[in-house]
Amino acid sequence: MVEDQSRLADLRVGISLLWRVALRYRGVAAMSIVGALIWMAMVILVPYLVGSVIDLVVGRAEMSDIWPVLGLMVIAGAIQAVGISLRRYYGFKMSYRAEADLRNNIFTHIQRLAFSFHDVTSTGELMARASSDLSQLRLILAMAPITSANLVMFVVVAIVLIIIDPVLGLTASLMVPALLFTSARFASKVVGFSFDLQQRLSELSHVVEETVSGIEVVKSYGQEAQQQARLDDKAETIYDAAMGMAKQRAIYRPFFEIIPALGTVAVLALGGVRVVDGAITFGEFVSFTQYLAVMVLPLLITGWFFANLPRSAAAASRIDALLETAPDIREPEHPVRLKPGHGEVVFDDVSFAYPDGTTVLHNVDLRIPGGSSVGLVGATGSGKSTIAHLIPRFYDVTSGSITLDGVDVRDLALDDLRSEVSVVFQESYLFSASIEENIRVGDPMASDKRIRSAARLAKAHEFICGFDDGYATVVGERGSTLSGGQRQRVSLARGVVRDPRVLILDDATSSVDAIVEAEIQEALRQVMAGRTTVIIAHRTSTLALVDNVAFIEDGHVVAFGPHHELLEEVPRYAAVLATGAEVDA
Amino acid sequence: MKYMGSAGDYRVDRPGRLVTRAARLAPDLKWQFIGAIAVASVATLVRLVGPLIIRGGIDDGITEGDKRTIIVAAAIYVGLLVVQYFASAAAQWSVAIVGERYLVRLRSVVFGRLLRLDMGFYSRSKSGVLVSRMTSDIESLQEFASDGAVLALTNLLTVVGVAFALVLVDWQMAFTVFAVVFVLAGVTVLFQRQARRAYDQVREQIGSVLATLQEGITGVRVVQAFTQEDAQASTFGRVNERYFEANMAAARAISWYFPVVAFLRIIALAAALGIGASRVLNGTMTIGTLVAFLLYLDWFFQPIINLSNVYNLLQSALAAIAKLFELMDEKVVVDDKQGAFDLSEPVSGSVALETVSFSYEPNTMVLDAVSVIVGAGERVAIVGETGSGKSTIAKLIMRFYDPESGVVAIDGNDLRDITERSRTGALALIPQDGFLFAGTLRDNIAYADPGAPDEAVWNVLRAMGIDHWVRSLPEGLDTEVRERGGRFSAGERQLVALARAFLSDPSIIVLDEATSNLDPETEIQVEGALRVLLAGRTSVVIAHRLRSAERADRVIMVDGGRIIAEGTHSELVESSPRYKELVEVWQRGAK
Structure with a gap:
């Protein structure tokens, strides 16, 4: 019951979006509908002309009387062609334009939605909105003009048939609901099965993916047969789903030929008798058979349209919901200019809770003097990453405030704030572009000279120059042509190219081994010099570089001071570091 | 995708x-x-x-x-x-x-x-x-x-x-219709050519739309951190517009072809009617024949259009099957040879590489006449920089590759003479990243022996001291490992990989040590489990940490595809400056 209601609500929202979109492109849509109506008029005219020719023949007319009708038919054919062309071209144009514009809107919107949204939304889900959901919506938009013309046509043809002969006309018109219903029923059944089939195909592809990526393990244990059995199993379930679909096809498809044929039989029997009785002419009888023939395809398409409408409406309502989601982080209405300073960051009584209510930080007070560096140390889940992420406003504090050189970060224009607060993430995400373009993400206006000096600062210049293409080297998908340490240094260069007041290193060295960390160590020392730096780290070698350490437990800053002091004075601190550093066996 | x-x-x-x-x-x-x-x-x-x-x-x-x-x-x-x-x-x-x-x-x-x-x-x-x-x-x-x-x-x-x-x-009317169909065929060929070009473009462009989209989503945090939202949006807008253009090119093809087809159909109809009418009038045809002819005509055009669509499907099906055959024609290089035999049980587990050379690509020697002997039950650590060839040694022992020259042997038998079944029973590889297959924890641990009873699995877990961890999971051995993406941490995945190896009870373990830091508690568990697993077995450890080298019976240092130092940890610290350098880097990182 509830599900039905929500489905109904989906349908309403979806159709309203579809309607708004159609209105936005009304010029193009109107052209398509005009084309469809022209086409429709000719489709109705031609069988009538055929009937006229037959009547002339039966009436023993001269060929000279027949030629003009045939000429008229050819002209009607030409006009019909123009109608089809307009209908199709503008129908496509409207639907593709709407699809492209909506996809742009979705992309732009996704870019603006804050971290809190992306934390709980999978990439696949967003991809589906901007690809499969959109295509579903587009299909319906593309079919809308022809469907509206079709609907008009069914009514007009039914009226024409009934005018010619009420009994025969009504009987023949029965084909309209019969085919519409069968086609819609078939389409909705097939939609269900094809969804099922897609599901199983993707399960099979998971087996293939895991076998390929785990091939070393498979071969190491000689378990090829086990993987083969898994795959054969999935292939068999695909067979079942595909045959389920084939069954529907076998049941319904023949009807698409049988129903029009039954209509023809009805015309033959009823119409034949009426001709013999002299109620209708023989030409009208032939017109009937022709009308039945031309209506088959439009009826099938219309049935398909209405079967797919709910799915498209659901897709449209999902898209609508995404576009209606407001970003959590908003630009201030009256941004304040950033004051000159050295990047002093102050947390004043800051608490933070995630939207689901889990409180992560409790009344944190923390002052990081401009130009100094602080290491954040704490166990997983202690809240140290959150502290780092609050400074550039990836999230907003629940209470309290954070200031940068005396200005609340929420009063600064986002661009001003984030160009002065740079973050180097744990996973050094690189775009599939050249190294230079990747560094330039940090500052699109940077000169080549600045790019290179940033790379020097991050100790990346040497290895970049070692590549054949130097700075133009394209890094693969997610930077896979570079080693972990190299990726990390490129993202470090990206972080410092704009010479920010504050640099945040978010656990940037946790996933590299000791040798690579040693490579990065020197780069870190250089970029930190004279710059406010917040660094999340486990390794004592890194902590030796910072001025102060903030030790965090359960969302509280429990100790603050130089590393060596904390080591001596705070036993818990020493204990946390010790477990991480050396596990005695 | x-x-x-x-x-x-x-x-x-x-x-x-x-x-x-x-x-x-x-x-x-x-x-x-x-x-x-x-x-x-x-x-x-x-x-x-x-x-x-x-x-x-x-x-x-x-x-x-x-x-x-x-x-x-x-x-x-x-x-x-x-x-x-x-x-x-x-x-x-x-x-x-x-x-x-x-x-x-x-x-x-x-x-x-x-x-x-x-x-x-x-x-x-x-x-x-x-x-x-x-x-x-x-x-x-x-x-x-x-x-x-x-x-x-x-x-x-x-x-x-x-x-x-x-x-x-009526053959005369038929051939008139065929003449129209002949024109239709020509028009269809033209259309197909234009449409194929257009659809190739569409496929290519949808590829870049999806790639750009995915990058925009997965990289969204970086984009926002550097306020590059507008730049990303305009990049995407360009790619998206190219896709629109490609679609419209296809739409233009469709928008002339189908009208022409419809027109030709009317021409055929008019021609048939004209000829038929004159035939009926001069008495050489009945009116029923004319009507039947018109009915057939309706069934003639749609199938031709359908066939041209099916032709596209057939083309891509043939292209796909050609690619599949290409794959099936790949030669299997590493395979059981004729007369391969099983190792005699019990396998004692000695490993020998005798003057082994190997390269992945011609002219870039990865291993150059390397000889290593690992005694039964011995623990050997191999150290060296990335690209030194140390993991290649591990892969050759697993017979993932055959050496170009020289011999890799277990218990004195060339790996190439041993059956796959026997080899995989004697050896187990533990890769850097604990790899999990979809399925339950039980499936993953009993991977080498899918029929193993629960009791055997629990014995393994108890022996390795990680049974309490499994018990702490709400669904225990029935826990689905892949649910909701990475449900297990890197350390926990590692534990599963170790248990998997233990259950298969190999004589020789090849361990590629993980490089990333684990959280302290898991690290302790992994260490403990590893100690149990390696006890009494031959092991070759690709070491990334100081303590792995310290604990090995012997350390082999590889550089540029050659062994440059060999001995116990303390010997090497004394004798090899290169090794000492490496140890110092390790110490700086860890302490």
């Missing part, structure tokens, strides 16, 4: 050969296939009789004013339609059975070949391409098998049947 296959670098220039080879994969389906064609032919034939009955009804009934004949004709037609329904349904069904059965076979055979191929093949190939062979390529065959084949068959039969019927009814 669908658009990752490599661009068609294989020309489908021998369709006949491809089809014959494809047919050889499933000789047992031959009779079913012939049966399906027979049923489909019956369905088409029955359908084609319809207009002839109408003709009879008109000429003998309506024209003669005989109502009874009209009703009889209608009744016969209805009876015929019942037959037609079941014949059509049977045709749909039987063609689907053949097609889908064939696909089950094909998937199995291709995957079987993929599994037999050696690691050399895997390292040469992009994994995305391999996956796409089994997914998008076979799926394009699926499209053909499940729908295309039926459509091709029934439409082809209809076109041929209607052509025959037209000629039978």
